[in-house]
Amino acid sequence: MSHHLKFFIDGAWVDPAVPALLDVIDPSTEEAFTQISVGGKADVDRAVAAAKAAFQSFAVTDRSERLALLKRILEIYNERYEDIAAAVSREMGAPLAFARESQAWAGRAHLEATIAAFERFEFSEKRGSTMVVKEPIGVCALITPWNWPLNQIVCKVAPAIAAGCTVVLKPSEIAPISGIIFAEVIEAAGTPKGVFNMVNGNGPDVGQVMAGHPDVDMVSFTGSTRAGIIVAKTAAETVKRVAQELGGKSANIILPDADLETAVRKGVEGCFGNSGQSCDAPTRMLVPADRHDEALLFARDVAEAFIVGDPQAEDTVLGPVVSEIQFNKIQRLIEVGIEEGALLVTGGPGRPENLNRGYYVRPTIFGHVSPDMTIAREEIFGPVLSILPYETEEQAIAIANDTVYGLAAYIQSGDIEHARKVAARMRAGSVYLNYPEWDTFAPFGGYKQSGNGREYADWAIHDFLEIKGIVGWDG
Numbered sequence: 295m296s297h298h299l300k301f302f303i304d305g306a307w308v309d310p311a312v313p314a315l316l317d318v319i320d321p322s323t324e325e326a327f328t329q330i331s332v333g334g335k336a337d338v339d340r341a342v343a344a345a346k347a348a349f350q351s352f353a354v355t356d357r358s359e360r361l362a363l364l365k366r367i368l369e370i371y372n373e374r375y376e377d378i379a380a381a382v383s384r385e386m387g388a389p390l391a392f393a394r395e396s397q398a399w400a401g402r403a404h405l406e407a408t409i410a411a412f413e414r415f416e417f418s419e420k421r422g423s424t425m426v427v428k429e430p431i432g433v434c435a436l437i438t439p440w441n442w443p444l445n446q447i448v449c450k451v452a453p454a455i456a457a458g459c460t461v462v463l464k465p466s467e468i469a470p471i472s473g474i475i476f477a478e479v480i481e482a483a484g485t486p487k488g489v490f491n492m493v494n495g496n497g498p499d500v501g502q503v504m505a506g507h508p509d510v511d512m513v514s515f516t517g518s519t520r521a522g523i524i525v526a527k528t529a530a531e532t533v534k535r536v537a538q539e540l541g542g543k544s545a546n547i548i549l550p551d552a553d554l555e556t557a558v559r560k561g562v563e564g565c566f567g568n569s570g571q572s573c574d575a576p577t578r579m580l581v582p583a584d585r586h587d588e589a590l591l592f593a594r595d596v597a598e599a600f601i602v603g604d605p606q607a608e609d610t611v612l613g614p615v616v617s618e619i620q621f622n623k624i625q626r627l628i629e630v631g632i633e634e635g636a637l638l639v640t641g642g643p644g645r646p647e648n649l650n651r652g653y654y655v656r657p658t659i660f661g662h663v664s665p666d667m668t669i670a671r672e673e674i675f676g677p678v679l680s681i682l683p684y685e686t687e688e689q690a691i692a693i694a695n696d697t698v699y700g701l702a703a704y705i706q707s708g709d710i711e712h713a714r715k716v717a718a719r720m721r722a723g724s725v726y727l728n729y730p731e732w733d734t735f736a737p738f739g740g741y742k743q744s745g746n747g748r749e750y751a752d753w754a755i756h757d758f759l760e761i762k763g764i765v766g767w768d769g
Contacts, residue, residue: 296328297474297477297478298318298328298329298330298331298471298474299315299329299330299331300331301331301333301337301341301491301492301493301494302477302480302481302490302491302492303337303340303341303344303491303492303493304340304341304344304347304348304487304488304491305344305481305485305486305487305488306487308340309331310331310332310333310334310337311333311334311336311337311340312334312336313331314331314332314333314334315329315330315331315332316329316330316331316332316467316494316496317329318330318385318468318469318470318471319468319617319618320384320385320387321386321387321613321614321615321616321617321652321653322387322604322605322613322614322652322653322654323651323652324618324651324652324653327384328471330467330470330471330474330494331494332467332494332495332496332499332500333493333494333495333499333500334495334499334500334503335499335503337493337495337500338462338493338500338503338504338507339507341462341491341492341493342433342435342462342491342504342507342509342510343509344487344488344491345433345434345460345461345462345488345489345491346432346433346460346509347488348460348486348487348488348489349430349432349433349459349460349488351486352430352458352459352460352486352488352489353429353430353432353458353459354458355458357412357417360412360455360456360458361409361412361413361456363455363483363484363485364405364408364409364412364452364455364456365409366483366484367405367452367455367479367480367483367485368402368405368406368409369483370479370482370483371401371402371405371476371479372402374475374478374479375394375398375402376394377475378397378398378401378444378472378475378476379393379394379397379398380393381471381472381475382397382398382443382444382469382472383605383606383613384471384605385440385443385468385469385470385471385472386440386441386443386468386469386571386613386616387569387605387613387614387615387616387652387653388568388569388605388613389605389607389610389611389612389613390605390606391608392568392613393605396567396568397442397443397444397445398444400442400444400445400448401444401445401447401448401476403732403734404445404448404449404452404734404750405448405452406734407734407735407750407751408448408449408452408453408456408751408754408755409452410735410751411456411735411751411752411755412453412456412752412755415456415752415755417429417759420767423765423766423767423768424763424764424765424766424767425763425764425767426761426762426763426764427761427762427764428756428759428760428761428762429458429759429760429762430457430458430459430758430759430760431457431459431511431512431535431758431759431760432459432460432510432511432512433459433460433461433462433509433510433511433512434450434454434459434460434461434462434510434511434512434513434514434758435461435462435464435504435505435507435510435512435513435514436450436451436454436461436462436463436464436513436514437464437497437501437504437505437513437514437515437516437517437525438450438463438464438465438466438473438516439466439516439517440466440468440469440616441568441571441572441573441616441675442568442572443465443466443469443472443473444472444476446516446539447463447465447472447473447476448476449738449749449750449754450463450514450516450749450754451463451476451480451490452754453749453751453754453755453757453758454514454758455485455489455490456755456758457755457758457759459512459758460488460489460490460491461489461490461491462491462492462493462504462510463477463490463491463492463493464492464493464494464495464500464501464504465492465494467494467495467496468616468617469616470494473492473494474492474494477490477492497521497524501515501521501525502524502525502528505525505528505529505536506528506529506531506532507532508532510532510534511534511535512534512535512536512537512757512758513525513529513534513535513536513537514536514537514538514747514757514758515536515537515538515539516538516539516540516573517540518540518541518673519540519541519698519699519743519744519745522538522540522745525538526538535757536746537739537745537746537747537749537757538745538746538747539573539701539738539739539740539744539745539747539749540573540699540701540740540743540744540745541573541673541699541701541743541744542573542574542575542577542673542699542700542701542702542740542744543577543578543670543671543672543673543697543698543699544574544575544576544577544578544699544701544702544703544704544722545576545578545580545693545694545695545697545703545704545720546561546564546565546576546578546579546580546703546704546706547580547690547691547694547703547704547705547706547716548561548579548580548581548582548589548706549582549687549690549705549706549707549708549712549713549716550582550585551707551708551709551712552706552707552708553708554581554585554588554589554592555592557706558579558581558589558592558593558596559592559596560729561576561579561593561679561704561706562579562593562596562597562659562679563596564576564704564729565577565579565677565678565679566597566600566612566657566677566679569612569613569614569615569655569676569677570615570624570655570674570675570676570677570678571615571616571620571675571676573673573701573744574701574702574724576702576704577673577674577678577679577680578663578670578680578682578693578694579593579679579680579681579682580681580682580683580684580690580693580694581681581682581683581684582683582684583683583684583685586661586662586681586683587661589661589681590637590639590659590661590681593639593640593659593661593679593681594639594640594659597639597640597641597657597658597659597679598640598657600612600657600677602646602649602654602655602656602657603646603648603649603654612654612657612677613654614652614653614654614655615653615654615655615675615676616653617653618653620653620675620676621653621655623674623675623676624655624674624675624676624678625643625644625655627668627669627672627674627676627678628641628642628643628658628669628678629643630668630669631660631663631667631668631669631678631680634667634668634669635662635667636660636661636662636663636664636667636669636680637660637661637662638658638659638660639659639660639661639681640656640657640658640659641656641657641658641659641677641678642656642658643656644656655676655677655678656677657677658676658677658678658679659679659681660678660679660680660681661681662681662683663680663681663682664682665682665693665696667680670682671697673699687716691716691719691720694720695719695720695721697742698742698743699740699742699743699744700721700722700723700740700741700742700743700744701722701723701724701739701740701741701744701745702722702723702724702725702726702740703717703720703722703724703725703726704725704726704729705717705720705725705726705727705728706728706729707727707728710727710728713727713728714727721741721742722740722741722744723737723738723739723740723741723744723748724736724737724738724739734750734751735750735751735752736750737749737750737753738750738753739753
């Protein structure tokens with residue numbers, strides 16, 4: 295039975311307090327393929343009440359019980375793996391292979407990393423005559439985005455459960471079906487009622503209500519910086535903890551001692567992955583000025599080899615972007631790049647020539663971009679790369695750090711010691727040297743307007759804990 299029109303509250307699938315429907319659009323066709331119910335304050339109140347009631351007992355469960363629960367969730371997740379991949383492909387237009395190998399895989403990887411970190415996590419520490427204990431913070435509101443739905447759902451839900459918290463999840467209303475399947479996984483794993491609750495809806499009617507709710511102890515939000523500011527202001531009224539992973543405009547510094555062709559190729563691939571819809575994508579490529587034109591040729595060849603098309607086709611590399619709003623934003627910023635004098639190397643406005651519907655964007659490369667141009671400063675969130683020339687290493691570092699964001703930075707060098715020295719000067723929460731493999735045990739989060747708090751593995755568990763000092767422990 296489909297649960298698309300239901301919420302999951304207190305261990306049961308329930309109807310919304312007030313019936314209201316929202317179309318879920320397939321971005322490859324621009325047509326609705328299903329509907330979901332969207333909630334409001336009454337639904338949030340009901341979910342928070344269930345989470346608050348469940349917290350009293352769940353917070354004091356033995357860690358072995360919570361560990362066993364996470365392992366059951368992983369087992370059921372793997373059983374539903376293909377369903378999850380298919381849902382992500384349909385709701386956000388990800389090519390099916392990418393949805394399977396990256397999107398659904400991310401949820402699995404975070405469950406595995408959280409379990410491994412939890413098995414060795416210490417919840418108490420003796421300091422002199424004081425026992426320092428880490429206790430679950432309470433009821434947590436989790437608000438997740440559409441671009442990496444399982445990645446963000448799991449790297450909030452799993453550590454919250456490990457910590458002993460209870461949660462209310464609001465998945466993105468743009469890509470909600472994978473979240474509904476995840477709730478089915480939670481149910482099938484035998485999660486105690488009230489520990490996990492899910493209410494679908496939009497930001498103002500559900501997300502903000504969750505953030506301001508007096509019985510919510512923490513909000514963990516991933517999304518745009520604009521929305522994050524609203525969440526933080528709303529949460530401030532009740533002085534609750536707010537962890538945020540927000541926007542980015544990450545620099546990719548290709549140093550003179552790097553292999554330029556390899557560095558450019560991998561940089562383009564990194565920027566365009568997930569159709570450019572990753573907050574930590576390396577969207578500003580900085581190259582030595584004397585090799586700038588050479589870098590443009592390498593980048594053009596890579597971009598023009600990307601196959602854009604039907605997410606269900608086996609040879610598709612890039613699917614559509616997620617929505618009409620995103621498509622229009624990207625088109626506007628491409629036009630602004632041209633108007634401000636950047637060199638359009640390949641791509642540009644409009645859909646690829648062979649596609650007349652769907653939110654498909656032409657893989658676009660801009661060269662001769664200056665740091666003050668809009669496309670070098672605003673988060674585009676599409677397959678659009680800006681290439682900026684620099685004269686000296688000092689200038690490259692200054693350009694990289696000259697942004698309100700600080701989520702990630704990328705350094706390419708033939709000398710690892712050189713790369714490490716430059717990495718030390720980056721004002722970013724994650725710095726990637728020479729395109730390493732993804733590490734689910736590394737801390738993930740940002741400086742400046744890219745947010746606060748850290749996710750992944752034990753870093754995330756810490757965010758869901760309060761610290762208590764019991765002084766005079768020895769009597």
